[in-house]
Amino acid sequence: MVHSAPVVQKEAVPSVDEILVRMKYHDEWQQRYLLEYRAQRKFHAANLRFNEDATLEVMTTFRRPYTLESYVLRAEGSKVIRERVFNKILEAETEIESGAARQQVDIVPENYTFSYIGIEDCAGRKCYTLGITPKRKEKYLIEGQIWVDAEDWGIVRVHGYPAKRPSFWTRKIEIDRRYKRVAGMWLSDSTESISDILVAGPSTLHIQYSYEAVQTDTTMDRLSSTNP
Template sequence: MNRLALIFLVLAGCSVLAAQSVNFAAATDTTAILAFASPDGTPSLPSAPIPAPDFAPSVPLPRMAPELALSTYQQRASRQAQALAGYSANTVIRAELPDSTQHGEFELERHYIAPHTLTFKSLQYAGDGFVKTNVIARLLQSEVDHVQKDDPDATALRPENYKFSYKGTTQVARRALHFYQVKPRKKRVGLFKGHIFLDASTGSLVRAEGRVVKSPSLFVKKIDFVQEYADIDGFTLPVHMHSEARATLVGRTIVDIVNHHYQPLPAPIASAAASGSH
């Protein structure tokens, strides 16, 4: 496989696992979507110049204990895996190769049908042709291939895959968030070491950040990411991912994926209930 494709296969895994069922076991400020540093002092990845919506509830809700928030999140993720039949969304992908100053921006329509179908419709592209052909197009194909072969259970944020350590509470955009350190139990492609942030009132996943623990290629040195989520029509879906990779041949690669105008498709009630009973 082309070495560039190997880089973006991992990046695609980060975003697609989350998009399907919020099982990504892969920031929010009111002015910049990735503007705040980790509560433990670790700097976040560079901010993207994208305005962030304020998802804070208008009326404060009672705060959950950390253990209850984590348990609630895991239950929500499991239910969503059964209840989400698909979705459509607009996607903007921005890619940059800083070492060569090449960049590109691709706007597309994204259509997902559970569990293994993902298609894209091109809307417009601006930038270098090399980036479109060798970076973004490969990323999109990697996403499609990943969805076709995906095993959500292998990368879900569950005790079978991760160790969780509670680290405290932070306040972001008027929301109280519990944050946890997560460490994978195995060094497996698709898992990461880092932090997750849960809404202290609802248990919703708000943010995940860290480094992928296993690269699929010796030519890729590291992959770091920050991903933000929002609750949309009862489903928790990824709205932005910022990721950086470093490869032996192409140097730094920076990718931002923004999803907006989601239209989730709930599964029929009878079908979801039957699936949940197994």
């Protein structure tokens, strides 16, 4: 008797367009669902060549739709790093969170071209990996990859390089942003960057988020984020 081998069903992979549609619905749902959060953030930056570092702790409050406020809890270390790195980051965050500016940097088809790379495990959750190529040379747009959660369709991770150097002095920046799942939403968890700066050489930056309170609209249907 000849036994035929069992047929293994190949997992159906959604098209890039299907993934983008799901991402869009999740993002729109999250923007409506998230009312407010309060997070303590710790910044640490170091320059290896000059053996300097600095630490900054801030309390950040976000309120829907575009209000982002941060106040300093503690600052220590290099004054140069605090003024030229930390202050610039806080200023840029306030600028980006405004409605019009945010639309210019969102990871959406209006700003990026997408390509399918594959499937990966993201801390025990299945993710689709997509390549992202900016449609404009702007310092807040990233050339690299994103990881999209296969269940929630939120962005889990962003890794790459700015499409445009932020300054003449910065030769290269590698950025890695991680997000954490909170009530079906994907909120910032950490940011790591390594910069190669003229004269100063390699510099590192780490930002860690610790959420103290997250307020959501509990009247909304969770399924609305995944069912277009």
